[in-house]
Amino acid sequence: MSKKKSRYIVLLILVIAISLILTGCISTKEYQTKPDYDITEQVTLSFMNYYSQGEIERAMEHVAGDAILSTDSGQMEGKEVIEEIIKLNIEKDNGIEILEKQKIDESKITLIVANKIPLFQISGIDIIKTKEKFEVQDGKIVRWEIQHLKESVDTIERVAVGTTGLEASVQDGKIVVTNILDNSPAKNTDIQIGDIILSIEGVELKDMTYGEEEIPYRLIGEVGSRVNLEIKQGTETSEVRLRRVHISDL
Numbered sequence: 001m002s003k004k005k006s007r008y009i010v011l012l013i014l015v016i017a018i019s020l021i022l023t024g025c026i027s028t029k030e031y032q033t034k035p036d037y038d039i040t041e042q043v044t045l046s047f048m049n050y051y052s053q054g055e056i057e058r059a060m061e062h063v064a065g066d067a068i069l070s071t072d073s074g075q076m077e078g079k080e081v082i083e084e085i086i087k088l089n090i091e092k093d094n095g096i097e098i099l100e101k102q103k104i105d106e107s108k109i110t111l112i113v114a115n116k117i118p119l120f121q122i123s124g125i126d127i128i129k130t131k132e133k134f135e136v137q138d139g140k141i142v143r144w145e146i147q148h149l150k151e152s153v154d155t156i157e158r159v160a161v162g163t164t165g166l167e168a169s170v171q172d173g174k175i176v177v178t179n180i181l182d183n184s185p186a187k188n189t190d191i192q193i194g195d196i197i198l199s200i201e202g203v204e205l206k207d208m209t210y211g212e213e214e215i216p217y218r219l220i221g222e223v224g225s226r227v228n229l230e231i232k233q234g235t236e237t238s239e240v241r242l243r244r245v246h247i248s249d250l
Helices: 003-022 037-052 056-060 079-091 118-122 150-160 211-219
Strands: 063-071 074-077 095-105 108-116 128-137 140-148 166-171 174-180 196-200 226-233 236-243
Touching (some): 037 056, 037 095, 037 108, 056 079, 063 079, 118 211, 140 150, 166 211, 196 211
Antiparallel strands (some): 063 074, 095 108, 108 128, 128 140, 196 226, 226 236
16 A cells, blocks of 8 residues: 555544544543443432432532533533532422433433423423433443423423513512513503502412512413402402413514
């Protein structure tokens, strides 16, 4: 083989190798131990078990310091970042249940997870399903990919677009109307900015577990559904029933 042809082959191999690295087909990091699926499964399920029980420190023992978390909205890196996200989910009482598990290869496993999120359940969304892929190397989770299943995305979108056109916030311990969108169901009533909402579907602010954060979740819903409000305007109170419309129609 000529030297010119040899150099060409070497160059071609280098180009292919670089391309694979850039596309993520080859890992540039070397790990100390050979992947073993039994370890991959044990580490992943143990992590999820501690996570579901709210034992953050025990869960994070299974995560590598430079682990990557990839979601539909972007990618984050670092054990500390992942820990903060888990803490937030636990604080919101978000529950998880593994529905299915599937081996990908010796270092990777996929789980189908049912996420029970109280704030979403207020809006009528009982379960959010996600497909979560874990990669385990040297006994630690090095990559965690979360993808919402289409059926759940469709459900979220269906509920999120239904609005009464009324916006509110907590002021001095009361739910106060802060904005009313034009051409909305709320605009076609006697409700005015500054009115006090005493209850939403019979639930008062004092009974809302997450306080002000619950308000928008109680006001949105599927298009065509209705919500009952108790309104205080000055010294008078009244019951108002609003039909939700698609936000794009406003």
